[in-house]
Amino acid sequence: MTKLTACRSHAQLQQHWREIADVQMTDLFAADPQRFSRFSLQECGILLDYSKNRITEPTLGLLFGLAEELDLPGWIERMFSGEHINITEDRAVLHVALRNDSERPIQVDGEDVMPGVRGVLERMEQLSAQIRNGDWKGYTGQTITDVVNIGIGGSNLGPLMVAEALRPYWQDGLRVHFVSNVDGTHLSETLRELDPARTLFIVASKTFTTQETLSNAFSARAWLLQALQDEAAVASHFIAISTNREKVEAFGIDAAHMLEFWDWVGGRYSLWSAIGFPIAVAIGMDNFRQLLAGAHCMDEHFRTAPLAQNMPVIMALLGIWYINYFGASSQAILPYDQYLRHLPDYLQQADMESNGKAVTRDGEAVDYRTGPIVWGTAGTDGQHAYYQLIHQGPHLIPCDFIAPVNSHNELGDQHYKLISNYLAQPEALMKGRSAEQARAELTRAGIGGERLELLVRHKTFPGNRPSNSLLLEQVTPASLGALIALYEHKIFVQGVIWGLNSYDQWGVELGKELANIILPELKADRTGAEHDSSTRGLIDHFLQHRRPG
Ligand code: F6P
Numbered sequence: 001m002t003k004l005t006a007c008r009s010h011a012q013l014q015q016h017w018r019e020i021a022d023v024q025m026t027d028l029f030a031a032d033p034q035r036f037s038r039f040s041l042q043e044c045g046i047l048l049d050y051s052k053n054r055i056t057e058p059t060l061g062l063l064f065g066l067a068e069e070l071d072l073p074g075w076i077e078r079m080f081s082g083e084h085i086n087i088t089e090d091r092a093v094l095h096v097a098l099r100n101d102s103e104r105p106i107q108v109d110g111e112d113v114m115p116g117v118r119g120v121l122e123r124m125e126q127l128s129a130q131i132r133n134g135d136w137k138g139y140t141g142q143t144i145t146d147v148v149n150i151g152i153g154g155s156n157l158g159p160l161m162v163a164e165a166l167r168p169y170w171q172d173g174l175r176v177h178f179v180s181n182v183d184g185t186h187l188s189e190t191l192r193e194l195d196p197a198r199t200l201f202i203v204a205s206k207t208f209t210t211q212e213t214l215s216n217a218f219s220a221r222a223w224l225l226q227a228l229q230d231e232a233a234v235a236s237h238f239i240a241i242s243t244n245r246e247k248v249e250a251f252g253i254d255a256a257h258m259l260e261f262w263d264w265v266g267g268r269y270s271l272w273s274a275i276g277f278p279i280a281v282a283i284g285m286d287n288f289r290q291l292l293a294g295a296h297c298m299d300e301h302f303r304t305a306p307l308a309q310n311m312p313v314i315m316a317l318l319g320i321w322y323i324n325y326f327g328a329s330s331q332a333i334l335p336y337d338q339y340l341r342h343l344p345d346y347l348q349q350a351d352m353e354s355n356g357k358a359v360t361r362d363g364e365a366v367d368y369r370t371g372p373i374v375w376g377t378a379g380t381d382g383q384h385a386y387y388q389l390i391h392q393g394p395h396l397i398p399c400d401f402i403a404p405v406n407s408h409n410e411l412g413d414q415h416y417k418l419i420s421n422y423l424a425q426p427e428a429l430m431k432g433r434s435a436e437q438a439r440a441e442l443t444r445a446g447i448g449g450e451r452l453e454l455l456v457r458h459k460t461f462p463g464n465r466p467s468n469s470l471l472l473e474q475v476t477p478a479s480l481g482a483l484i485a486l487y488e489h490k491i492f493v494q495g496v497i498w499g500l501n502s503y504d505q506w507g508v509e510l511g512k513e514l515a516n517i518i519l520p521e522l523k524a525d526r527t528g529a530e531h532d533s534s535t536r537g538l539i540d541h542f543l544q545h546r547r548p549g
Contacts, residue, residue: 044482086503098272139233151204158271196227208247294481312489333376344376432463
């Protein structure tokens, strides 16, 4: 396997970086009145403006050359054709099959998975309709008003993010809640106001072995039974979503109330599968199908567009440019839309669990940076928290600004205010403020002498800080589906460039194993001798100060 650093284009990109590193974006804009149209494109209801990046046509040419050299087109083909590209788990990676509403069959190990996918969608349609129209009755014959999804990681973040993003599509009188944390506070606070007779739990876990989810599910069952006083009530109040039928049955959930999915759906790519059931309950199946259609639109674009006009490819290669040539180590996701406030958390898992790796598919250590630290919050809150560092700190932090043209909640001129901020921040990051500008402003304000020179240094912004701007017509099921798929494919492309297997997550195992050693020690009130002195000291302190629960 060729490593990034062994590529001819890599050496060319390093040389090109030396030539371009000090070029100001403001000069590039001044020299080219067509820069916006040259470096923007529209696909599946999303406008991507990538003109405020430290790139020229030759930069992109070299980046596309790198992608060709590392056989990106071949990898796209391998993913869509169901090859086992998740080599450590020996699995295909086919979340694209879940939203394939074309007639194209998709094979895994010689079998077309599409009939199974359509079958589960139909089942989701029936069950979600029953819950929404009141045909699904709780044990005491009452209709369901509250649905609580119990899951964590990919079995929580995707459904939570999408359900919250699409709140304008929720049915009145039916609420969906999400519980993930093993901290009992999460479940307790969620259940505090709920009526057991009208509450339905969805236990969502790909493996059905995850400690947090099973603990919360057992506690939820105990809460239900305490109120309804009959084991038989579980059948009317629990649905399971999993790939593991045996474990679901062992938990006591009827197989008739189980929605299945498959091992070729990665947890963090699973919101399109039955894991998306709470979304379907909240927004209805027609809207859920729109979400899938939006994602499918992006899939088709990604699969068929030439690299130079391919939105996920362009976003991925811009990331590579900053991470591997400018030395950036983080990526900010800044949605200017309150409904999209969970998007940064969702992308944290999608990106960091996929590409937070330092070994190539062949098992060789990488000698270059890989997955960035992904973070962010909804604008404009972040502006009053950490934007200072993005503008004037020493770190180069590429930012994705995301906003809808139309709001679901037009209050006076507030949407114009929101969007003026969405537009101003990338402009300010790019333009900065020169010492001359700062000096002129301060002089106009009547400041002079030593104080003037001191303030000039503080009020100068370096500028030349890169960003992408994404505009959706509105946050709708279809545009959101396309947006999520855009990022999924961006992550895939970056994984290919870095030579990673983006679809396993061994790094999360060690902590789980050690927690399983510590748990019985805490319960038995003893400290294991094999721990280091720090861990032992902390366990001792905990046990000494622990009050009986
Ligand atoms: O934290 C590791 C992980 O395996 C994630 O990849 C996954 O999304 C999460 O745990 C939950 O797993 P499951 O759906 O099997 O409960």
